Amino acid sequence: MSCPALIDFEASCLPEYGQSFPIEVAIARIDGSSRAWLIRPSPAWRYWDWSDEAEALHGISRELLADKGQPPELVLDEMIAFTQDCDLYADADLDEYWLEVLCHAVKRPPPFPIRYLGEFIGRRGYTRPQVVSALEEAKRRAPKEHLAREDAKRLAIMVKYLLDQPPQGLSR
Incomplete structure (x- = not known):
């Protein structure tokens, strides 16, 4: 089984500190396969905020994005192809x-909804x-x-570990 899949973004800053945009996204399936993309900033985000604190956490600089980032359109297309029919x-x-900022x-x-992991676990x-x-x-x-x-990999490992165990919270 390769699904469900877990997704995680890093951003230029947290929204409470300004208008943030996505700079990295990763998707990991529970079968261990994963993909990650650095996102070249869209011209639409030219005047959006950048946080030195966020950069210190994730280690992704504007220069790295300009040099190694992929165009948002390509990132989105490859995300769609990698997720196929996974939730x-x-x-x-x-x-x-x-994801909405990237798509906009x-x-x-x-192209797909992102569901809250807590609901998956609770159900x-x-x-x-x-x-x-x-x-x-x-x-x-x-x-x-x-x-x-x-x-994303850590979340996928967690979900796989849970799926390999019988739930104890529901009576049968």
Whole structure:
């Protein structure tokens, strides 16, 4: 099984500190496959905000994006191809916002919904101790934070770990 898939974005800054735009996105499937893209800023974002604090967290500079970033249209097309018919989940609603910003820049509607990971976990009846255990295992296997590629992988590891266990929170 390759789905569901987990998505994570890094951004120029957090929205509460200004008008942010996506700079990196990663998608990881629970089968272990993953993709990550650096996003070259769209001309539409030219005057949007950039946070030195955010750059210090994720380590992605404007120069790196100008040199290695891919055009937003290409990133979106490759995201669609990689996800195929997977349901996508994120651990924060900001990821859906940054998908919308990316899509707006290329004048296309969002190609898929991003669902909240907590709903996925809750619907399946996993207990808090099971989720904590799964997250601890995922952090052990993917300890780096604030890199979209690592954050998405960690979430996929956590979900795979949970799916390999029987839920305990629902009575049968």
